[in-house]
Amino acid sequence: MELDKMDENDWKYHGEGNKSIVVSHLRHCQVLRLLKVPSEDSAHTRQTAEQTLRHILNIMDYSKHVMKPLLGEKYVHSGEVVGLPLDFLRQMSLEVQQERPELRCDKVMDTFSGCGLCLPDLTQLPLHHLRDHRPPICVEIKPKCGFLPFSRHMTKECKWKVCRFCMHQHYKLANGKWKRLSRYCPLDLFSGSKQRMYVALKNLLEEPQNNLKIFKGGELIFSCKDDAKQQPDLNNLIQHLRPYFPHTNGLYNGHQPGKVILNEFIQVICSALLSGGDSNRSGEPRKMHLSESKPHCEASPFPRDLIRNGHHGLPKDSVLAKILQVQMLDNLDIEGIYPLYKRVEQYLEEFPKERIRLQIDGPYDESFMDTVKSCLNEDDGSVEYAIGKVHQYRVAMTAKDCSVMITFAPCEEDEEHKLNLEKPRFTYSVSILDLDTKPYEGIPHQYKLDSKIVNYYLRSTQAPP
Numbered sequence: 001m002e003l004d005k006m007d008e009n010d011w012k013y014h015g016e017g018n019k020s021i022v023v024s025h026l027r028h029c030q031v032l033r034l035l036k037v038p039s040e041d042s043a044h045t046r047q048t049a050e051q052t053l054r055h056i057l058n059i060m061d062y063s064k065h066v067m068k069p070l071l072g073e074k075y076v077h078s079g080e081v082v083g084l085p086l087d088f089l090r091q092m093s094l095e096v097q098q099e100r101p102e103l104r105c106d107k108v109m110d111t112f113s114g115c116g117l118c119l120p121d122l123t124q125l126p127l128h129h130l131r132d133h134r135p136p137i138c139v140e141i142k143p144k145c146g147f148l149p150f151s152r153h154m155t156k157e158c159k160w161k162v163c164r165f166c167m168h169q170h171y172k173l174a175n176g177k178w179k180r181l182s183r184y185c186p187l188d189l190f191s192g193s194k195q196r197m198y199v200a201l202k203n204l205l206e207e208p209q210n211n212l213k214i215f216k217g218g219e220l221i222f223s224c225k226d227d228a229k230q231q232p233d234l235n236n237l238i239q240h241l242r243p244y245f246p247h248t249n250g251l252y253n254g255h256q257p258g259k260v261i262l263n264e265f266i267q268v269i270c271s272a273l274l275s276g277g278d279s280n281r282s283g284e285p286r287k288m289h290l291s292e293s294k295p296h297c298e299a300s301p302f303p304r305d306l307i308r309n310g311h312h313g314l315p316k317d318s319v320l321a322k323i324l325q326v327q328m329l330d331n332l333d334i335e336g337i338y339p340l341y342k343r344v345e346q347y348l349e350e351f352p353k354e355r356i357r358l359q360i361d362g363p364y365d366e367s368f369m370d371t372v373k374s375c376l377n378e379d380d381g382s383v384e385y386a387i388g389k390v391h392q393y394r395v396a397m398t399a400k401d402c403s404v405m406i407t408f409a410p411c412e413e414d415e416e417h418k419l420n421l422e423k424p425r426f427t428y429s430v431s432i433l434d435l436d437t438k439p440y441e442g443i444p445h446q447y448k449l450d451s452k453i454v455n456y457y458l459r460s461t462q463a464p465p
């Protein structure tokens with residue numbers, strides 16, 4: 001990309017999260033991830049361009065040197081930091097403003113930073129040019145934490161039985177964040193059992209919240225509605241998907257054909273999630289089993305008597321197994337981490353310069369990674385143990401907040417397939433995105449939030465009638 005040739009007319013609004021706005025290139029399969037700032041940010045509190053550049057370099061380093069080795073080369077694209085003309089950023093910020101959802105407008109694009117992150121557009125398949133008239137479909141899932149915590153530091157029994165996502169739903173409903181409870185349970189998605197994964201994905205389609213988005217040819221076609229009262233439009237999604245599953249026209253003679261299409265669509269997502277990352281691989285995968293924690297969440301709608309313990313597990317190289325493995329670096333739970341955070345804080349009060357040696361704000365390099373990997377299992381009372389566990393916790397938090405992108409498109413059709421009305425074949429690719437650092441300073445907030453969520457859950461579900 002040439003800095004002096006950056007033209008805002010080549011880019012359009014693609015999407016956003018809490019931290020960044022993403023714009024995509026009209027012709028190349030590329031996106032720019034641009035950081036956001038609070039809209040009433042005064043010049044006084046604003047970060048300098050230099051601080052923002054440091055921050056964005058940290059994000060890239062962290063993805064490259066920490067998350068990529070942990071999650072696997074093939075799933076992670078760390079991108080490159082690019083300098084951007086301030087004029088381009090100002091024009092871009094005006095252009096995207098009208099496209100942005102209202103619920104995200106408490107923040108605006110940072111137009112003073114002079115930089116952004118350039119990434120491949122993962123909603124597209126770069127080699128899938130014009131061979132087929134049907135553009136790639138991309139399913140983006142934010143799966144959240146896929147296991148029940150198993151730390152002896154936990155003070156509330158329900159944390160052993162009900163997963164964080166399911167508890168958090170009640171709290172979010174009470175606070176007006178969402179209008180309906182989601183029936184999605186991450187433990188079903190991470191189970192590796194096809195039936196449970198099917199149910200999890202179906203529940204995501206029925207109530208996507210911010211856990212599911214679907215793109216076609218790079219355009220968003222399905223997500224939660226800005227108006228929280230509105231139901232997601234499944235019929236519209238089915239219309240979009242119909243051309244990808246032509247064989248279903250011949251089947252079932254018009255008996256709920258929409259259901260058949262959604263069913264096939266969910267199966268495609270499932271097999272991509274259980275694969276080794278792309279459709280060109282084969283071989284019987286080794287399975288990964290969870291031994292330490294209970295495999296089922298009591299709040300999940302999946303019928304308990306249909307769970308066959310021990311007969312499933314995720315293939316070891318599958319994207320969900322990789323994410324789960326990193327999430328499980330959090331083995332003390334926030335209730336075990338908070339006292340260690342305080343130990344570090346106390347130490348820093350006495351030796352403030354040690355903040356650099358302990359790499360609390362980076363740099364996120366091989367040496368940071370060594371601390372994460374070589375952390376002791378037993379607490380010897382040292383600050384080294386404390387910082388190792390705190391680093392591990394932060395890495396796990398990133399994996400609890402990332403998204404999986406599954407992008408697929410029909411394989412080239414041969415005549416035989418057309419005639420036999422066989423199931424269509426797809427080529428697909430799976431990636432992980434949004435691998436930002438979670439701030440060290442956020443730990444006290446996480447500690448308080450955890451107790452609020454758990455206490456609210458206990459009050460709302462166990463209140464006497």
Ligand code: ATP
Binds near residue numbers: 016
């Ligand atoms: P969150 O609030 O989930 O932490 P965030 O602000 O950190 O989000 P991202 O999740 O990285 O930002 O990006 C926001 C959205 O932009 C994503 O949900 C995704 O739809 C889209 N996006 C981000 N990176 C890419 C990419 N490389 N290719 C295609 N789309 C992308």
Ligand code: ZN
Binds near residue numbers: 164165186187299300
């Ligand atoms: Zn659950």
Ligand code: MG
Binds near residue numbers: 017402403434
């Ligand atoms: Mg995100």
Ligand code: MG
Binds near residue numbers: 436
């Ligand atoms: Mg993020």
